[in-house]
Amino acid sequence: MASIPAETGQTDAQGTDRQEAEPRCAGPGCAKALPGRSSRAKYCSDACRAAAYRARTTAHAAPVTNALLRAHDLVAPLLAAGEQWQAAQEALRAQLTELSAGALAQVEAAEQAAEEARAAAAAAEQRATTVATTAATRIAAAEQARAQAETARDRAEEREQDAWRQVGEHQNARAHVEQLAADAADRQRQAEHDRDAARRRTAELTELHATATARIAVLEQQADDRQRELADLRRQLREQEDRTRRAEQERDQARGTAAAHAEEADRLRRSLAAEQQQREQAVTAAAVAEQARTAADQATIAAAAEAERLREELTDFSSALKIAQQQREEAITAAAVAQALLRKQQGAEPSGSADVADDRSEPAG
Known part of the structure; x- marks a missing residue:
């Protein structure tokens, strides 16, 4: 170099x-x-x-610095709103925790009262269990809403950290920050919606608490009634035990009587066996008598038929006899008339009386 x-x-x-x-x-x-x-x-x-x-x-x-400053100006109100929202979330969480603890305590008290009343009335136990289940469901829903709100807050914080990191990494920080701000606004709206839902849940839990309190009072009244009924049942049970003891004494006495009755029953059983044998013999004799009666009835019917036939023949004979008697009387009358005429004629004609008498006596004969 x-x-x-x-x-x-x-x-x-x-x-x-x-x-x-x-x-x-x-x-x-x-x-x-x-x-x-x-x-x-x-x-x-x-x-x-x-x-x-x-x-x-x-x-x-220079462009990155300017974008960073503008992003900081945009994020600063969002951060302030996020801090207020976080504070509100903390307060709401504290209220939900207190409300959940109170509701859980009330539900536990209701369940304890229901357990005490369950021994006396199954219907009351079922209603108390239903109330406790409903309260637990509402509390679980409130806990879930709170967890969703916390998750939304954590996601918003993560989005904010990502936004800060992305601002230092590339030139598109402004677009990402604006997108994150929109997401945070959506999250905030969702959190407000969850807060309103939590308020509604709180109102429902309050109403449920009042209902549970009234139900507990009713259950306590029913428990008192069941206690009185239980005392009456115990008194009736003691009376029943006294009656049972007396019945046992009577049973012991009745056992001796039953033994005597058993001996009498054995004697009667033997008598009944003998009577049964006699009854079978009587049935056999009755069957024979029935057969004889049947034969007698048949003979009676045959005799009646024969008697009817003889009666008809007798009637016919009587009719024929009457006719014959009438004819005889007519003949006697005719003979008397003829004799009278004959005597009269004999007295009037002495000479020819014999022939005339013979001729006139032929028709009569």
């Missing part, structure tokens, strides 16, 4: 043309030739290269 000035200081007839053809150092304030170096070399030394780098950095530092 020390020989370069000597070489560049030489002049001859062709020195001007050689200096114009040789490459020169591109460092600020340095016009040394670069003999023997690559065609792509721009600096004669590392000092010139560093000086050129500082010059370029100084040239580009």
